[in-house]
Amino acid sequence: DVKVTQSSRYLVKRTGEKVFLECVQDMDHENMFWYRQDPGLGLRLIYFSYDVKMKEKGDIPEGYSVSREKKERFSLILESASTNQTSMYLCASSFTGNLVETQYFGPGTRLLVL
């Protein structure tokens, strides 16, 4: 079974703090994704990566950056957290080159910025 883990289930931070969210997958997937999910807005893609040290902006990258130094690990960084970044953050991974690219999700991190 594919396993995607995220470093924290719940996180409370103050405005202006630097926040690191980590995601690790154990299935040797090339692709990794960061989404945020808010009521009424669905899943929105922040950043994704198709390979080590590679990153691509998603639909809402402003205020975020990412790092992928190893294939199994994809980090999301909030350089200076703001209250509008309070959300559920979901990491996902998938195997490339398939007709069917199934994404597998981690348990999510619920971030509250005060």
Add this chain to the structure above:
Amino acid sequence: QKEVEQNSGPLSVPEGAIASLNCTYSDRGSQSFFWYRQYSGKSPELIMFIYSNGDKEDGRFTAQLNKASQYVSLLIRDSQPSDSATYLCAVQTSYDKVIFGPGTSLSVIP
């Protein structure tokens, strides 16, 4: 036009009934289609995928795909209260990006 659309719901069905969830998409060249279930406060989990026109059955779940109409649906037979969740439709587009719909909230009433 949004790339993937779903009825937002909430959709309420009595226990034992058939729940029908619908999804339309805009990219005619889309290749594969996914249904995820998401319980409140949890992350999405894959129920099934389909890439050929027609029906695909897995237990109580049936996915239906009509590429000509750009339409994919999920039928849940003998609905149970444990099926109450938000169902996300996802589409793997012709440019290899997976786009998620906004989700449909389903409530199965005992």
